[in-house]
Amino acid sequence: MVSRQAGGVGSGYAHRLRPGERVWARVQSCREAFRLDPTDPTPVIMVAAGTGLAPFRAAIADRVAAGQRTPALLYLGCDAPEADLLHAEELRAAERAGAVDLCPAFSTRPELHGRYVQHRVAADADEVWSLLAAGARVRVCGDGRAMAPGVRAAFRDVHAAHAGGSAADAERWLGALVAEGRYVEDVYAAG
Secondary structure (H helix, E strand, O other): OOOOOOOOHHHHHHHHOOOOOOOOOOOOOOOHHHOOOOOOOOOEEEEEEHHHOHHHHHHHHHHHHHOOOOOEEEEEEEOOOOOOOOOHHHHHHHHHOOOOEEEEEEOOOHHHHOOOHHHHHHHOHHHHHHHHHOOOEEEEEEEOOOHHHHHHHHHHHHHHHHHOOOHHHHHHHHHHHHHOOOEEEEEEOOO
């Protein structure tokens, strides 16, 4: 098993804490537009690198509790399957319950489904397009510098492959999804 030291802002802070120290934290709910109603029968496509998983864990737990079985895909970027598929047992239990289909992408094992989540979305283009044609809502969470633009490009490519047209047509299509609230990002740009 591969092990590495966490270097995130929150995990680094927590790592430096000692027993008895006060924890300074702020809990912030996600934007209303990003929320997913667990009783809504609309298909869902969720995309995150490991840093964007938190809101999807909550949405998936809500889907499990509501018995929601309409199609939901979770594209999750990780380094390696044996080392850091975050919350693997929880997500696999939700998958067994029919609340979500787990679609991981492992950067150290690109032969499995592609290096990053955008490559996995592209590899699953037929299923993604089918869900989009059925009105699927797309939520993207995590890195806004590299992952989110790559995911947008993958969705434009899915559109071009299935609907034809120019790059401008694909851009207009994606813009329409954004305007309709069907494609929503909650991303940050790390420095």
